[in-house]
Amino acid sequence: MTVGFFYLFALLLTIHCYFEAPKHEILQGSPIFLQTSKETELRLALNELEQLQVSRVERLITEEEKHVETRALEILFAAMEGTSWKSSISWLNGQHPCASGSSWFGVHCSGSGHVVGISLSKQNLIGELPHGIFSSLQELKFVDISNNNISGELPSDIGSCSKIIFFDASHNSITGYVQDFFGTMDSLRFLFLHHNQFTGSLPSSLVETQTLSVIAIHGNRVEGRPAYGRMQAHPPCTKVGQNYTIPSEKDVLLDVYESLNGWSWPRNRGWEEGQAGDPCLQCWYGVTCTLDGYVTELRLPKNALYGTIPSSLSSFRHLRVIDFSYNPIFGSFPQGALYLPSLRELDMSGTFMDPFSLALPSFGEELGSLGRWRWNGDLFHWRVHESVTL
Template sequence: MVNGISSNCLSLCMTYCYITISSPWKLISASIIHLIKTYMASSVPINSVALLISVLFYGIYLDTAADFVAASELDFQTLRESGWWSTYYMTSGYSSNPCMCYGITCNDDASVTKIYLYHDVVLGSTLNLNFASLTNLTFLVLVGAGLRGSIPPEIGILSKLTYLDLSYNNLTGEFPDHSLRNLTRLDLLDISKNRISGCIPPVLGDLLKLTYLDLSYNSLTGSIPSDIAQLTNQRTLILSHNNLKGSIPIGLGSCTNLKHLSLSNYSLTGSIPRQIGYIRSIKSIGLSHNFLSGEIPYELWSLPYLDLLDLSYNNLTGKIPDGYWNRTSLALIGNKNLCDNFKGISPCLATSPAKSTKYQFLFPLPSSS
């Protein structure tokens, strides 16, 4: 007996200290079970064990609270150091809680999960966030924020990111392709209306969860990588208004979930792959202002849900099937070798082989409604 405390109780206390210090907090259950077993093998009163278990939970609470505050302050410091929130609630009245900053959403642990600044804040700086301190970020939306400079390779640290929208800025440079490889959870990637240059990185084809990809209105060069066809979950693919060349990847026909395809306004050559007509769910196809040649694949004429077909200003040939002009969303002007008895299209000559071309529609023509 030491000062009225039994040696068994002291042994139990030492066991408790060893368990709580050496074990992570996920092993709470194991610690409690150990305490109960120790009690059952000793003469320590049950109230002593209950007290120790209470102390155990209180210690874990304090430890968790300390981690909670530390993580929250780290996120707050990251936002403050960016300089973007200097005039947005960075006052002593809000202490160091990042969740009170404008455009910020947090999880239950006060860790930043979403940054959403959409056309209402002009930052006018580089993308200088310390991504290493924002590892729980799932949404990063900085639209029309006046961002300049390049996309930092550190963005690849954000492995939980599902939504990345940096459109309507002044970003330059090339894609950090090796960093993009880590963003395997991305559902949406929108870098449109910037000044990004270089080639479309084939690594985008590894982001298999992508459903929306918009790289339009940039200065991209080269060809469309065939790897893009690996994105079989994508519903929207917009690559228009760039400096791309080459042909349309045949593999796009495997993107059976695609609903909107826009490859307009650059220098595509070759023919329109008939495999595009295999995408039965597609609603809009934009291939205007290119150098596409050959006849329009008959598979396109029988797509059941197609609302918009814009093939204007190419070098397409052949006759337009009868009955298809009831579609007001059909745009074919600017193809001097297409023929039909319709305004803006050259009439088919009586001797033209195209006049006798027959089309067998496997599906009913879409209505104009």
């Protein structure tokens, strides 16, 4: 047993040293090229080692931090009439939300055991958000409390959550001014405050924002509009000839729309008509089709896709490109979609999904025809067939 342990340690140490320079390139987001069986196996082993090292560090959450996070959510539950929520499974069960087997409804956790997400849309939250809970949840990255009965002003300690990327409080009855701290939160990329009762002028920090990708403030009595900083306009879908869409593929697109909260996308031309429209004939935003009605590309980067990707995505037979980058998507990527016969490019960078959760095949096993995939800024070229040119 001891000999085997030291042998494994020596092997991993050798791998680490062998790939010292490429490892630095990964951190810098440079391309990685997997060319041979030996290199592939070593790379996968190194990735596993790095994940073990990260996991060991991330598990160092203190008991005090657990208590603070739990107490903050308990206060939220009491203040927002939690007993009347549509679902409050496991809430107030005496355990930390991220404890093994705990799983509080609508609470999402990181590998370190911290609360990183609150997803309580359409759950009948009633009342005013209590002050102090957000400052106790410093690892928060996304908050969705839309479509509830929240009233009063937003608590100012939201601005202390420096890691929040996605914040959605739309379709409530929130009053007061739009606070200026939203424009100074460096990590915030998606802000949805539409259809509330905000008044006054938009703060200068939002008018001059250089970091937000999407802002929605319509449906309020607010003066002014953001300059949108470096926000980029994305190309519309590509319409090729007089297309129609294969019915089964249209159903999958509607499933994607429903699962990723399409109603709140800032760019959803065509999608919002749902069953009344045709993705190819009416040129749904981000969708490219063939002349005979097959969907070949789904390009929806920076479009506030929020939620989990449906497993039905694995049904496309002609899909070549999936680009859902820079959206607050979480959960697991549908394993079957990696084996789509026509898929050539996958971009999931800038999401909450973990690329190492994928059950990637060993070298020599076919991975559909996927030529490259991008995740968290790293571009991976995966050679599957000798005939594939990258």
